[in-house]
Amino acid sequence: MTKLRGRRPTIDDVATEAGVSRGTVSRVLNGSHWVSETARIQVEKAIKSTGYRINPHARSLATSRTGSVGFLLTESYERFFSDPNFLHILRSCADALAEHGMTLVLIMADTLEERRRATEYLTGGHVDGALVVSAHRDGQEFMAALLEARLPVISAGIPLGFEEQVGYVTADDDGGARAILELLLARGRTRIAHIAGPQDTSGGTGRLAAFRTVLGDDFSDERVVYGDYSRESGARAMRELLAREVSFDAIFAGNDLMAAGAMDVLEEAGIQVPDDVAVVGFDDAPAACETVPQLTTVRQPFDRVSEEMVRLLVDEINGRPAGRVVIPTEIVERGTV
Amino acid sequence: MTKLRGRRPTIDDVATEAGVSRGTVSRVLNGSHWVSETARIQVEKAIKSTGYRINPHARSLATSRTGSVGFLLTESYERFFSDPNFLHILRSCADALAEHGMTLVLIMADTLEERRRATEYLTGGHVDGALVVSAHRDGQEFMAALLEARLPVISAGIPLGFEEQVGYVTADDDGGARAILELLLARGRTRIAHIAGPQDTSGGTGRLAAFRTVLGDDFSDERVVYGDYSRESGARAMRELLAREVSFDAIFAGNDLMAAGAMDVLEEAGIQVPDDVAVVGFDDAPAACETVPQLTTVRQPFDRVSEEMVRLLVDEINGRPAGRVVIPTEIVERGTV
DNA sequence: GCGCGCACTGAGAGCGCTCCTAGTCCATAC
């Protein structure tokens, strides 16, 4: 209203306009108590009339809070963008953060140079904390750097090698795998094979471990093949299994994409699903509904995972100790068992 | 070295340590002249010994520069992640920005709520400028808000409706389309059909316009069908064209994905490529190498596009007027002509 | 009528930088 020629209005302008002090405006801005009704109304009016917007850097400088958190991704771009799980988590984390008035900054750290820059950025004070969604162990190599900088970090999935030092949220790999295997057994499948996920991920090792436990004496290395969670790797694994000429009447794939790949190969080979062989996956990814018949699988509730991750991170940013949360999974029966 | 118990070292700590003043440290930090060799060495030593890291918010407050730019995306998540062009641009923009010491902040603004938040964020002083990569016109609706906030903006592709007010970088749709059509004509194809891209994108309209011009009197609405750049839409368009029972001996698809979709349908229909019908695309996306035979297409040099976008944006941030750049395309001959 | 405490407000002191200006120092010119 007054002599702020071209300049962006500051909190002082608002204060002057409203006839109160800076402090009062700040209190209104931050929803603090101890502000009279009349003062609040005046300030709100002044904010509107001046077109005042808070200056995030001044606030950050004063509070040493940035209001944004890094979403750190150490997968390759291609893998990230081809795996709908990542996308799902990204999206729901962004939403959950927005609920807390925080912004997600996506940070891709695939190449070495990118990782260097990412570490620099994250530990340089640009963010209040980080969500790390790197499945693979090697992606976690620089977790140490983040920890050393005392940056609050929450991991999606168990951060192999940092279980003790980093809070995390994970779906119940063990419980989910047990449940779906019990289902298979209950339906009379006795010779179950496993297409295991990468063993440098907690999902990969956890589900394999559960497989081993449930099968007990029936467990045999011959019926385990490995993939990398991609559809192609599922197909490859399936071919390998067929080539081994071990008998099996069910496939437990480490995720849905690999299950779908396996089903492609089974179809080529003229093997009927579920009549000859039952197939189950993990995740309940979109791919689970695109197979014929649709895939029976274990749902990972990514929305809840994301929500919890954000909750834990906010806790840790506020100085409360990091938690560890395991989210229960749920079996989704469709047509492949 | 001294009494900074737990506190992060500041520029003053460095100054004390180096036995110089704050001003000198700042000059060293910003690569300014007028610093003696000895002073510089002392400061660098002190920076190392104190473990000093610049505080980005203090700097931002003082300079009113943030060092980060928004990469604004108004496509749906799914479309974005399934179109490799976007991925390519994202990646090379991030690289190009890093060269300038700037960080890319990915901002997805698909839903209405997200767009509101994105506008808020972008105009709130969090970024120095924005790269807008929204192909579709409706995605540009809130360009007006950015412009009003005087935020430097550069668009990838011609920003329909804002051609005059916003700088942009685009591949040469007209030249590329003409060139590939001339190639088709030179090879004796006379009845060329066009699977046009969405008409609310500059690529879609530009390539269609070139098609119309090159064909001249031979142009016929009957030989134009529309898609949305997705593979499925290319297949759909191809089916429609077949259903129309117009004769054609070549297909010019608005992009490679649609070309691939069209080829799927042609194969189903038992039509040989290129013997019966030639097919050409646009982009030189990965999909172009996955068709059989591989696709003859027009390469869009996305690396150069990204580089130029960043260059223009940096220019505009520094107060130099926004430019408009058209990047020449190049024909890639493979096996479908 | 006085004191007390509750509700609310104002303003100074930072937060950690950069920018600017006045200044110092020293070699050279006269």
Added chain:
DNA sequence: GTATGGACTAGGAGCGCTCTCAGTGCGCGC
């Protein structure tokens, strides 16, 4: 010896917030 100017430096004045704390005013109980 003094003036001149180039090379370099110190430190004050912001940038626009939040936090803290000392006030102020007023109703209420005794």
